[in-house]
Amino acid sequence: MGGKKVLGRGLQALFERRLKVQDQFDKTLETLKEARQIIEAAKRDGFDVTEAQNLFNKAEVPLREKRYDEAIAFASKSKESALLARENLFKAEQEVKEEPLDLHIDTKRADDAINRTRKIIEELKSEGIEVSHIQMLLAQAQEFFEDGEYDEMEGCALEAEAYAEFVKKIEHSR
Numbered sequence: 001m002g003g004k005k006v007l008g009r010g011l012q013a014l015f016e017r018r019l020k021v022q023d024q025f026d027k028t029l030e031t032l033k034e035a036r037q038i039i040e041a042a043k044r045d046g047f048d049v050t051e052a053q054n055l056f057n058k059a060e061v062p063l064r065e066k067r068y069d070e071a072i073a074f075a076s077k078s079k080e081s082a083l084l085a086r087e088n089l090f091k092a093e094q095e096v097k098e099e100p101l102d103l104h105i106d107t108k109r110a111d112d113a114i115n116r117t118r119k120i121i122e123e124l125k126s127e128g129i130e131v132s133h134i135q136m137l138l139a140q141a142q143e144f145f146e147d148g149e150y151d152e153m154e155g156c157a158l159e160a161e162a163y164a165e166f167v168k169k170i171e172h173s174r
Contacts, residue, residue, distance in 0.1 A: 018142045024068040035075040042082045052081035064148045110154040113161040120164040134164045
């Protein structure tokens, strides 16, 4: 029984760490989203946003490497560049070949699956059903997140949810 408590504390610490990292990640994505909107609006209005787009795209590597402060810095600089282009009324006189704003990382499906799985875990725990195997799958999803392997994180989170649903169905059919 003592081992179970240690495992519980370890998983709790892991999930708390994940929430902290997720908050940093969310803040970074929000800053990138704001930058993208400003750049796209300036571009639609005919302003030269080449520099802003280049700065925006430079945020991808630090984001994937979980250097969130650096990614936010690039996003902020890209916003400033786009705003400066608008303020200076510097319209592009010719079509400038620009890199697309292609940075896209979305963990919403995985986060939703993790949240649904946690609810199932709490329900199963309240019924006295062993859930450590489900918690281990969630911990593995966390590891994928921390390694920047977002597709694997999503797959693992969805697998944990499916397994939790399966356990719930089996236990409730008894």
